[in-house]
Amino acid sequence: MSELDRLVNGCLMPGFAGPAVPRWVVDALGEGLAGVCLYGQNLRADDPAEAAGRVASLSGAVHTARADALVAVDEEGGDVTRLEYGSGSSYPGNLALGVLDDEQVTAAVAAAIGADLRRAGVDVGLAPSVDVNSDSRNPVIGVRSFGADPGLVARHGAAWVRGLQSTGVAAAAKHFPGHGATTVDSHLDLPVVDVDEATFRRRELPPFIAAIEAGVRLVMTSHVVFPAFDEQPATLSRRLLVDLLRTELGFQGVLVTDALDMAAVRAAHGIPRAAALSLAAGSDLLLVGAEDGEEHCAAIRAAVAEHLRDGTLTEARLHEAAGRVARLRREPTATTTDEASGGVGLRAARSARRVRDLHPLAAPAVVVELRAAANMAVGAARWSLADPLRELGRLDTLVTVADDDPTPDAVVADAAGRPLVVAARDAYRSPWQERWLRRLTELRPDAVTVALGMPDDLGLVPGPALAVHGASRACTRAAAEALAGR
Known part of the structure; x- marks a missing residue:
């Protein structure tokens, strides 16, 4: 494999099919692959209690292949869970925590989830959702949001980040710059939030600013168009990812895309071209999606080479992205005890x-x-x-x-x-x-x-x-x- 291909691998986080880590993933990890994301399709089991054990088994196999590889899962608590995919989460989700409105409880729930993730060998929790759920018609956020008030979402998003990262699991604030005002699910189509810049800044940005101030390690992009800034979805928008998030808001961590197999970007560009365009726009880590990623990763490497040749993407930008991901892999993590959560999830759910x-x-x-x-x-x-x-x-x-x-x-x-x-x-x-x-x-x-x-x-x-x-x-x-x- 060429040095260029290894560099691209350092920016890739694919999924794979089935309940076991396939040979191609093991080989790719040996060739610099940043890591993998585990999805519900990897975790189906006859015994509902087996999901966490399945995550631990898969993460163990990944880390055996490469000790510093990243294993990521969508573990928000509440309705979006991977550790308890077969039984339902032991924790309430963001809306219940927002209704309760006790930041210490939010941090405690996130820390308990983080401890569970660490025991399962997970490095990155793709949470919290800090979207402000300003439109009740929203088909994809809803109870995943702390609420409709930007200040409340900011406070609880920051508490969630601190709680999760206290356990050594990296948090990812999502979906930048906001998915809460959409009436279209970006898994299925391209959402557009057509508001003026003043409304956007007042409503969407405070939770991301708070998460950055709390030290969040990753921010996840949204496949949402904000015409006040750009006609491209945020995942492909340098105006949003670099000018706003990096330069104005000062985020220095890893910028991870939402899954590139989602129709909002895939339909217009295909996964390989969307990946190359997102790197050029400022993303660092490409979440390839829930499908088996072997062919997608090969096609992304080819698309990146093509964009380097035509000048759409520079080698310096690619080195920058891979370097940020490599630092995330190398950064030391906190020590987590094996103490049980003590029923914090059920107590919070009762109170909410x-x-x-x-x-x-x-x-x-x-x-x-x-x-x-x-x-x-x-x-x-x-x-x-x-x-x-x-x-x-x-x-x-x-x-x-x-x-x-x-x-x-x-x-x-x-x-x-x-x-x-x-x-x-x-x-x-x-x-x-x-x-x-x-x-x-x-x-x-x-x-x-x-x-x-x-x-x-x-x-x-x-x-x-x-x-x-x-x-x-x-x-x-x-x-x-x-x-x-x-």
């Missing part, structure tokens, strides 16, 4: 729940879970309100509803004479779920609505209700305890 006209269930309930496809960041991470209610002896029957089947009329008829609980997860953004929920509560005004996503769902219906601001295992347990009167 909010109730309306709620009385404990008089008997085991018929529990309805409204189900729809999750966004790709959440993936197939497990969630269930029925599980903790079963553990507490308050589950009669579970009914799963998808695409309006079964109908609310049929469910109400079957549940006659028994308590009825319906779990919704952002029903307000799904026309069929909104119709279904309204009809059910019209027929059964005593039915309890449990919002496991944004609390906006409670505005759809009158009557008894509970919001826990997320669907993690900690949040559903907190909901079940409230329903059981615990």
Whole structure:
């Protein structure tokens, strides 16, 4: 392999297919590959408790191949988890922490997550999301945000960074310069946030400034266009990445792209060209995506060579990027004890729940879970309100509803004479779920609505209700305890 190709490898963080580290990754690590990112597809297991062990096994294999390689995962707590992909996270996510609004609790939750990551051999936690969720229609951020107030998001984002990095795990503030005002999921299309510069600076930037001041080691780009600055998405915008983030805000750490297999950049440029253009724009570490990355990495190396030849990218910029990543790999990490989290996640989830006209269930309930496809960041991470209610002896029957089947009329008829609980997860953004929920509560005004996503769902219906601001295992347990009167 040429010296140039090794240099490019030092900027690449691909994914791979399957539950084991493939031979091509081992070989590439020996040829300078910066590291790998683990995704949900690597962690599927028959036993839900095996996900953390699978992460540890994979990270161990990567570090055996190259001791200073970086292993990264999306571990935000709450709905976005990899360590507990099969069971749901033991921690509430950002929205619940923002509702609680105790920065010490936020830091403690992040430190507990960091300790879990360190035990699993993970070097980089691709969190926290410091997006200000200013548009309730947002299809991809929602409960992943601390809230809609820039000051609150800034305070809790900084606390999360400090907590995570106290354990030696590098944090990545995302998605610069903000994904909270989008109404399009960048996994599927290119979002545009068309606001004036004054609004942008007042709303989007404070959390990133706070994260930088807290010493965040990485910042992740967004595939979002801000026309007030550039017609290119941030991942490809030198105006945003260098002029704003580096020069004006003073960020000196590693700038990592959001995954390049996402349609927002892939559709227009393809993965290899998007990678080369992002390096030229100022990024350092290229998150290639959840697909098997062997062919993508080869194509990126070829695209970088082509852009060097035509002058779009300079060798000095490539050396700068690879150098920043190399420093991240070499920097010493803090020592973490093996102490357990002490239940900080469940305590926080209990404190963040909010109730309306709620009385404990008089008997085991018929529990309805409204189900729809999750966004790709959440993936197939497990969630269930029925599980903790079963553990507490308050589950009669579970009914799963998808695409309006079964109908609310049929469910109400079957549940006659028994308590009825319906779990919704952002029903307000799904026309069929909104119709279904309204009809059910019209027929059964005593039915309890449990919002496991944004609390906006409670505005759809009158009557008894509970919001826990997320669907993690900690949040559903907190909901079940409230329903059981615990």
